[in-house]
Amino acid sequence: MTILDRFSLRGRTALVTGGSRGLGRAIANALAEAGAGLVLVGRDGPSLESAARDLAAAGRWVGTVAGDVGTPDGAAAACDAALDLGRPIDILVNNVGGRRLDVPTEDIPLADWQRLVDLNLTSALVCCQKLGKPMLDRRRGAVVNVTSIAGPLAIKGIRGRHYETAKAALAALTRSLAADWADRGVRVNAIAPGAFLTDPNRKWFGEKPEFRAAFEAHIPMGRLGEPDEIGPAAVFLASDAASYVTGTTLVVDGGYTLW
Numbered sequence: 001m002t003i004l005d006r007f008s009l010r011g012r013t014a015l016v017t018g019g020s021r022g023l024g025r026a027i028a029n030a031l032a033e034a035g036a037g038l039v040l041v042g043r044d045g046p047s048l049e050s051a052a053r054d055l056a057a058a059g060r061w062v063g064t065v066a067g068d069v070g071t072p073d074g075a076a077a078a079c080d081a082a083l084d085l086g087r088p089i090d091i092l093v094n095n096v097g098g099r100r101l102d103v104p105t106e107d108i109p110l111a112d113w114q115r116l117v118d119l120n121l122t123s124a125l126v127c128c129q130k131l132g133k134p135m136l137d138r139r140r141g142a143v144v145n146v147t148s149i150a151g152p153l154a155i156k157g158i159r160g161r162h163y164e165t166a167k168a169a170l171a172a173l174t175r176s177l178a179a180d181w182a183d184r185g186v187r188v189n190a191i192a193p194g195a196f197l198t199d200p201n202r203k204w205f206g207e208k209p210e211f212r213a214a215f216e217a218h219i220p221m222g223r224l225g226e227p228d229e230i231g232p233a234a235v236f237l238a239s240d241a242a243s244y245v246t247g248t249t250l251v252v253d254g255g256y257t258l259w
Contacts, residue, residue, distance in 0.1 A: 003241075006239060006240045006241040006243075007034060007235055007236065007239045007240075007241045008034060008035050008239065008240075009031060009034040009035045009036035009091070009235065009238060009239055010034075010035035010036075011035070012035070012036050012037070012090035012091060012238075013036060013037040013038070013039065013061075013087045013088065013089055013090050013091070014028075014031045014036045014037070014038055014039070014089070014090065014091035014092075014093060014238065015038075015039040015041060015082055015089045015091070015092050015093065015127075015131065016028045016031070016038065016039070016040055016041065016093040016095055017041045017042075017069045017075075017078075017093065017094055017095050017096040017123070017127065018041070018042055018069075018095045018096040018097075019038070019039075019040035019041060019042060019051065019093070019095065020040050020042040020044065020047040020048045020050070020051040020052075020064075021042070021044075021047055021051070021198075021199070022198040022199065022200065022227065023095060023146065023193060023196060023198060023227055023230050024040075024042075024093070024095040024096070025051055025227070026227035026228050026230050026231050027093055027095060027146075027230060027231050027234045028040060028051070028055065028093075029055070029228070029231060030228075030230075030231025030232060030234055030235050031091065031093075031231070031234060031235060031238065032055050032058060032060045032062075033058070033231075033235075034235045034238075034239065035060075036060070036090075036091065036238075037060055037061035037062070037063075037087065038055060038060060038061070038062045038063070039062075039063045039064070039065060039082045039085060039087070039089065040052060040055075040062065040063070040064050040065070041064075041065045041067060041069055041078050041082065041096075042064075042066065042067075043066070043067070043068050044066075045066045048064040048066060049064065051064075052064050061087075063082070063085045063087070065078050065081045065082050065085075067081065069096050069123045069126075069127065070096055070115075070118060070119040070123055071115075071118055071119075071123070072118060072122050072123070072126050074123075075122075075123045075126035075127055075130075076126050076130060078127075079126070079127055079130035079131055080130070082131070083130075083131075083134070088134060088138065089131045089134065089135070089141075090135070090140070090141055090142070091141070091142050091143075091144070091238045092127060092128065092131045092132070092135075092141070092142075092143045092144070093143075093144045093146070093234060093238075094123070094124035094127055094128070094143070094144070094145045094146060094170075095146045096119065096123055096124075097119060097120040097123075097146065097148075097163075097166075097167070098119065098120070098163075099116075099158070099160050099162075099163040100116060100119070100160075101116060101160045101162070102158060102159050102160045103159055103160055104159050105159070105160070105161040105162075108160070108162060112162075113162050116160075116162040116163070116166065117162060117165070117166045117169075119166075120162075120163060120166035120167060120170065121166040121167075121169050121170050121173070124145055124170055124173065125173060128143060128173075128177060128188075132177070132181070132186060135185075135186045136181060136184050136185070136186055138185070139184060139185035139186075140185045140186070141185065141186040141187075142186070142187050142188075142189075142237065142238045142239075142242075143174075143177070143186065143187070143188040143189070144189055144190065144191060144234055144237045144238055145170055145171075145173070145174045145188070145189070145190040145191075146190070146191050146193065147167045147168075147170045147171045147174070147190045147191070147192045147249060148163070148164075148167040148192055148193060149192050149193070149194050149251060149253050149256055149257050150163055150164045150167050151164065151167035151168040151170070151171045151192060151249075152168065152171075152257070153257065156214075156218075157211055157214060157215075167192075170190070171190055171192070171249050174188055174189065174190040174247065174249065175247045178246040178247030179247060181246075182246050182247070187237075187242065187243075187245065187246040188246060188247065189237045189242070189245060189246060189247065189248050189249070189250065190248070190249040190250070191230065191233050191234060191237065191249070191250050191252060192249050192250070192251045192252070192253070193225070193230055193252050193253065194219070194224075194225060194251075194252065194253025194254055194256045194257075195215055195219075195224045195225065195253075195256075196224060196225040196226065196227055196229070196230060197224050197225065197226055197227065198227055201224075205224075212224075218256060218259060219253070219254040219255055219256045220254065220255030220256075220258055220259070221254035221255050222254075223254065224254075225252065225253070225254060229252065230252055233250050233252050236250075237250065
């Protein structure tokens with residue numbers, strides 16, 4: 001087996017939550033290029049179908065599940081629907097999340113706090129429970145959780161610390177599951193992205209040019225990331241190239257967290 005063979009995902013199926021757009025789509029593209037079949041999960045049916053057509057055109061099997069994994073019940077239902085497609089899930093990418101509310105922590109209504117913690121943390125737990133158990137039964141699988149550099153840091157100039165709290169907890173969940181599942185053949189790792197130029201971020205940064213300038217000034221590489229720069233990290237953690245890697249968080253941020 002060559003070194004490049006170890007990065008191959010041929011014969012495996014990956015489920016990506018939020019896989020039809022943004023970083024989820026970029027990760028799905030990379031996994032497909034490495035040979036994986038895909039199950040894309042998302043709320044928007046037309047976006048899912050468009051992504052599925054594009055990815056299937058490259059010769060990969062692609063299934064879709066329309067559902068809102070941001071709620072515990074929705075996550076459970078989406079996982080059940082994915083399992084009903086009849087293909088074992090070998091790779092789980094918990095990508096769904098977001099800040100969505102920019103208010104001082106002292107003012108956030110408790111219901112909003114719980115909703116956003118469910119979006120960024122509980123959804124990943126439910127997917128790990130639903131799809132991790134069959135992996136454990138097969139004694140083979142890989143989970144990649146998408147956390148954030150906002151887990152270990154409080155990002156300057158942004159409010160809504162539900163996001164930092166939930167992403168820090170997701171990193172802790174990653175380590176805990178990795179410890180529990182390591183001797184049962186399932187690896188659990190995480191990617192912590194910095195700021196990437198997804199469509200929503202382009203819009204947001206466009207509305208806040210002064211914040212973009214300040215954020216970029218803090219990045220040693222001097223720029224925001226392009227979405228396709230996140231995919232290789234996911235392929236590595238999902239593949240046999242990372243066969244001796246579990247419980248780690250791979251930071252992809254242009255150096256933002258160095259300072």
